[in-house]
Amino acid sequence: MERSKNGLTDLGALITKIGNKDISSIGDGTVTGAITDLDKRNTKNTSDIDVERKRIDNIAKLPEGSTAG
Secondary structure: OOOOOOOOOOOHHHHHHHOOOOOOOOOOOOOHHHHHHHHHHHHHHHHHHHHHHHHHHHHHHHOOOOOOO
């Protein structure tokens, strides 16, 4: 069998390279859908972290003894 640019020589090597995990429950089940879904989750998590950081910064600026926030 002819060698491809990245050195893979057969379908088995390709499967070994990309893995065989079931991603059907992520996004729409395609590689693109899974990447998009995971990217959206990461963006939301980053946004949630930013909100929490702002909340902590605001608490840190409260006058001593204050519990409001």
